[in-house]
Amino acid sequence: MQHYIEQYGTYIYHLAYLYVKDTGIAEEITQDVFYSFSSKKQQFRGEAQVKTYLTRIAINRSHDELRKMKRRILLEAVLPFMKTVQSAEHQVLKSVQGESLKEIVWSLPVHYREVIILHFYEEFSVLEITQLLNLSENTVRTRLRRGKSKLRELLGESIEGGIFNEQF
């Protein structure tokens, strides 16, 4: 297991962090991903299969955590004296000045953010993303295009230039 944690740990940890915006929760997700993998590792033959499996589990767990956060925010509104998970969006809004690239990525809605991360950061193809997220190819392409456009707006970039080499 140590071998897999060394090889994929950073990757899974950062993927989860980009979803949930919190290192503590990202660590818990990474832990769960490898725990789930430990009982099934004999079933995988190639490294590609392993990476896809780990990614899928990480995405599912990240979505679970995001759902929990939303529910807590809802409760905070009804019971305003409660202290709950800080809204990540709120944190992002607070740091609009001098914001980093990851904070700009975090400010995207989750459905755009995840395809942007998977495609431009983790370098999965559109087809692979359709399988990872159970979405149609058209949906993934549309989200990529819109997500990228929003990201460029936030970055203040022109369509022609900027930090994306690939024209999607």
Added chain:
Amino acid sequence: MNNFKGNLNCELERDAPFTAEIQKRILHRQKKTNKKSMRVVVVASFTMLILFMLIITNVPVQEFAEPTVPYASTLGTGNTVIDQVIVQLKQNEVQLQLVEEALENQTVVAGADVLLNGRFEKFNGHPLVMEQTTEFERGDYVVLVNSEGEQIVRQLFAFSGEQYEVKDGSLNVNDTALLLPGTVSGHEFKETIGYLRNVMDFNYVTYDEFESMPDAVVAEDMLLVQEFTANEGLKLALVEQREVLGKVVAIQKIVPTFVLQDDERIIYDDFKSDYSIEKLVGLDPIMALRMLYTAVYEHDIKTSYALIPSTVRVQDVSLADFADLVVEGELFYTDAEYRSLIAFQYNGIENGVVSLSGTKRLATITFDSDFKKELQSVTMRMTLDGVWEQNITLK
């Protein structure tokens, strides 16, 4: 590698490195959860528990628990350290009981300037009960009179003759970290499991930072207290002992004023009979909000849930999920504290002023609270069913 990936990768490596410690923890937990070793773990845990109980029953009680680790230099490096700090913050917290009314020898202090810490932080602004005394303990909330003749409440951190300094975001008194809620910077906890696992612990670690201060000694006849001003934020201050009138001994209970009258209760009970949304159509925003907070005040989870139908539907929050969270939140307060906090928050909505947006689908209720300096407001929105519902925005 495109520029996006390269730039993002640099940030992640810098801000969220996957350190050897994290790897170790993940690997360690893998082993811990191995089923074969579960029996050993259970037996060992039981033995440890017995030993722990034997130890704590034989340890003399101190004024404050001494920190078991020099945490100021190790914050954020491991969960165990943070957990220990939080446990000690809780142990050291000054407990305040909620009382119906002040006794003859006690007076009620208006709560506007109160700065409580820890679990009681949400009672800031809440009226408190003061007793005249000249005997104080570290951590007490002492009552003083400021230059404008107003009574103010400040937490006592150090006595005359004691040495103090602020270093690495924590307050040290006589070279020992003072583990009281409000004396430890929350800054280091923000991105750690320790902080996140304690998100429901209500500000045991509250403040972003103390300004560093060099060694100093509290002068004769002075006390070191916590100070907070809107301009300067959190800081320490020295006050003269003779300015102190007494100390806070309890929290004054607040009775709700927004609850429903008899004729309104009939409408509310009728809605509760079947939770039919149509029965809410035509109610004004204030009535809709009072119904919601009557349900919240009465711990009526099902009705609270039914009164925010659009939000829970859009966010796909089940009644069971909602109930779990409410119960989890309520565990931190006694029933009386919970009710007093709701009254503290929503008293005055019955006399609120409604202003409608141009589309008439948003309404802002502005109300004057007895206990807060500024006007309070709640936004309502008209759902597609034609019902006013508190506007809760989730992204």
